[in-house]
Amino acid sequence: MQSDSLGGTAQTQDEEGPDALPDTSPAAPSYEPREAILEVRGLVKHFPLTQGVVVRRHVGAVRAVDGVSFDLRPGETLGLVGESGCGKSTVAKLVTSLEAPTAGSIRYKGEDVTRLSGRALKAVRRNIQMVFQDPYTSLNPRMTVGDIVGEPFDIHPEAAPRGERRRRVQELLDVVGLNPEYVNRYPHQFSGGQRQRIGIARGLALRPEIIVADEPVSALDVSVQAQVVNLMERLQDEFGLSYVFIAHDLSVVRHISDRVGVMYLGKIVEIGTEREIYEHPTHPYTQALLSAVPVPDPAAGEQRTRIVLEGEVPSPANPPSGCRFRTRCWKATERCAREEPPLEVPAGFAHAEGPAHHPSACHYAEEKERIVPE
Numbered sequence: 001m002q003s004d005s006l007g008g009t010a011q012t013q014d015e016e017g018p019d020a021l022p023d024t025s026p027a028a029p030s031y032e033p034r035e036a037i038l039e040v041r042g043l044v045k046h047f048p049l050t051q052g053v054v055v056r057r058h059v060g061a062v063r064a065v066d067g068v069s070f071d072l073r074p075g076e077t078l079g080l081v082g083e084s085g086c087g088k089s090t091v092a093k094l095v096t097s098l099e100a101p102t103a104g105s106i107r108y109k110g111e112d113v114t115r116l117s118g119r120a121l122k123a124v125r126r127n128i129q130m131v132f133q134d135p136y137t138s139l140n141p142r143m144t145v146g147d148i149v150g151e152p153f154d155i156h157p158e159a160a161p162r163g164e165r166r167r168r169v170q171e172l173l174d175v176v177g178l179n180p181e182y183v184n185r186y187p188h189q190f191s192g193g194q195r196q197r198i199g200i201a202r203g204l205a206l207r208p209e210i211i212v213a214d215e216p217v218s219a220l221d222v223s224v225q226a227q228v229v230n231l232m233e234r235l236q237d238e239f240g241l242s243y244v245f246i247a248h249d250l251s252v253v254r255h256i257s258d259r260v261g262v263m264y265l266g267k268i269v270e271i272g273t274e275r276e277i278y279e280h281p282t283h284p285y286t287q288a289l290l291s292a293v294p295v296p297d298p299a300a301g302e303q304r305t306r307i308v309l310e311g312e313v314p315s316p317a318n319p320p321s322g323c324r325f326r327t328r329c330w331k332a333t334e335r336c337a338r339e340e341p342p343l344e345v346p347a348g349f350a351h352a353e354g355p356a357h358h359p360s361a362c363h364y365a366e367e368k369e370r371i372v373p374e
């Protein structure tokens with residue numbers, strides 16, 4: 001029965017249109033497909049810092065995510081990049097409801113997921129699935145591939161009748177390019193790339209609309225990275241998926257993303273289309289990150305401006321006042337310590353058209369020549 005299978009889903013959706021997808025949120029306000037499928041506003045996650053063994057004292061908080069806002073539109077890929085510890089994984093956990101936010105809202109088709117509980121939350125979670133960072137550690141070594149990929153059906157039995165699960169799992173393996181006969185094998189019998197395919201098959205099992213992929217290719221060899229990214233692009237087209245794609249490697253994110261948000265110390269500092277961010281960055285941090293991306297052509301690499309950032313990323317338990325990037329920024333002035341720059345189109349570009357016209361949280365945002373060679 002093709003139409004019941006995942007392999008047949010794309011065909012069914014094409015025939016019936018995207019509106020044929022089940023609406024899992026009964027009280028969902030009206031939703032136009034062109035609107036954002038996900039609207040994240042002022043998202044905050046503070047982890048309490050405690051001291052003492054017998055009597056635990058609250059001595060502060062790790063501000064892992066501190067006021068993050070973005071939209072995700074149907075069928076698009078939003079890349080999130082930034083150095084280790086800037087809060088990317090925490091954003092992923094918040095968006096997939098694995099963690100509860102300290103403040104802020106996450107609207108899925110207009111409905112604030114952070115206010116849901118019980119069955120309503122479970123229904124939304126089915127539509128927002130996560131693909132994890134490291135296929136070596138995220139798969140249970142004692143479970144067969146069939147059990148791993150089919151596990152989401154245990155949590156959502158309505159998604160696949162028990163008698164059909166094995167067939168559904170085999171279809172999922174086929175969809176991600178694995179031999180369906182491998183259903184009884186164990187994770188250690190697969191290569192890194194194959195294991196990430198297993199993780200993706202599992203993420204697809206409930207036919208979500210959104211996949212949040214947290215560093216899905218970072219643990220893989222470069223040649224295998226490309227194969228997995230290509231697979232994700234194909235699946236996106238086939239199933240009309242929207243992705244939040246998280247990585248610290250700017251080159252990987254560029255390949256797959258329609259828009260990119262750059263994170264630093266719990267905040268998005270610059271956001272725009274792939275072209276705006278990679279070819280016309282205006283935030284000093286984005287410029288510094290881009291200047292460090294290796295280029296294949298050494299001659300082109302010689303010509304570009306390299307920006308070497310001094311110092312370490314400050315602790316998110318005690319971030320700098322004003323602009324958080326100021327302690328490592330060559331442009332910083334006293335104003336930067338006093339006034340936090342908002343994430344908006346900088347005044348200097350407000351009336352201009354063109355790719356520099358995009359939100360950038362810097363008082364001194366400007367384009368810089370030759371960061372990335374032509």
Ligand SMILES: Nc1ncnc2c1ncn2[C@@H]1O[C@H](COP(=O)(O)OP(=O)(O)OP(=O)(O)O)[C@@H](O)[C@H]1O
Nearest residue numbers: 047062063064083084085086087088089090091316
């Ligand atoms: N459960 C937790 N309790 C306390 N602090 C946490 C917790 N989870 C994350 N953090 C802290 O929050 C900050 C952001 O972590 P997060 O994992 O979101 O960053 P990241 O950008 O994904 O980094 P990486 O790529 O290294 O995973 C870090 O300082 C981290 O130590």
